[in-house]
Amino acid sequence: MLQVRGLAKAYDGPPVFSGVDLCLHAGEFVALTGESGVGKSTLLNCIAGLDRPDQGEVLLQGQALHRLPEAAQAGLRRERLGFVFQAFHVLPHLDVADNVALPLMLLGRPDPTRVAHMLAAVGLEGLGTRWPAQLSGGQLQRVAIARALVHRPPLLLADEPTGNLDPETAGRILELLRHQVREEGAACLLVTHSESAAARADRRLFLARGGVQDA
Numbered sequence: 001m002l003q004v005r006g007l008a009k010a011y012d013g014p015p016v017f018s019g020v021d022l023c024l025h026a027g028e029f030v031a032l033t034g035e036s037g038v039g040k041s042t043l044l045n046c047i048a049g050l051d052r053p054d055q056g057e058v059l060l061q062g063q064a065l066h067r068l069p070e071a072a073q074a075g076l077r078r079e080r081l082g083f084v085f086q087a088f089h090v091l092p093h094l095d096v097a098d099n100v101a102l103p104l105m106l107l108g109r110p111d112p113t114r115v116a117h118m119l120a121a122v123g124l125e126g127l128g129t130r131w132p133a134q135l136s137g138g139q140l141q142r143v144a145i146a147r148a149l150v151h152r153p154p155l156l157l158a159d160e161p162t163g164n165l166d167p168e169t170a171g172r173i174l175e176l177l178r179h180q181v182r183e184e185g186a187a188c189l190l191v192t193h194s195e196s197a198a199a200r201a202d203r204r205l206f207l208a209r210g211g212v213q214d215a
């Protein structure tokens with residue numbers, strides 16, 4: 001599903017990370033941990049094609065993402081990736097249903113039935129016409145999860161998706177994420193600082209200066 005080989009990234013100074021190899025299979029829920037500042041978000045952004053690695057490659061279902069021209073990369077990203085951000089990034093000027101529908105609209109495949117299904121799956125049925133400003137943090141995070149999975153991407157990347165939530169809501173959101181990933185047959189790479197979140201994963205990886213290791 002996802003293969004990362006020899007990935008390295010530096011900004012202005014020494015490498016943030018180098019020699020990063022990892023592999024994710026369909027249906028796997030994998031946690032990525034590591035000290036603050038070690039480069040977890042940078043790695044996720046490089047995998048997603050939101051940032052450019054200096055070396056190495058990212059293969060998404062066998063296709064080398066960074067070797068494609070920008071427009072093709074964007075297309076691949078739209079089709080095959082779901083991203084759950086820590087800060088939700090729910091669009092304030094769209095209602096809940098339109099936020100969830102966004103990936104399908106961008107792919108030119110509007111599907112209100114699918115949107116309704118996803119809203120129900122994350123426990124937001126009946127809230128489709130609400131504005132994001134009228135939702136709680138946990139509800140916003142559910143919108144973000146529904147939006148990340150609505151177009152059935154084979155790979156889901158989640159960057160500390162429960163970082164801003166109280167432990168009980170965080171636990172519920174993680175369970176939901178895990179369940180939805182399974183239901184949709186996606187592979188999920190979850191960046192987290194939370195021990196209890198990492199404990200829910202099928203497998204744990206640890207990012208350090210020397211690369212990614214099993215934890």
Ligand SMILES: Nc1ncnc2c1ncn2[C@@H]1O[C@H](COP(=O)(O)OP(=O)(O)OP(=O)(O)O)[C@@H](O)[C@H]1O
Pocket residue numbers: 011012016034035036037038039040041042043
């Ligand atoms: N756009 C950027 N320009 C320059 N340096 C950056 C940029 N983004 C991140 N960095 C640096 O790269 C390093 C890794 O940052 P990153 O956010 O990936 O770490 P992280 O492991 O996700 O940290 P945390 O757990 O605190 O969220 C940090 O030293 C950070 O300052």
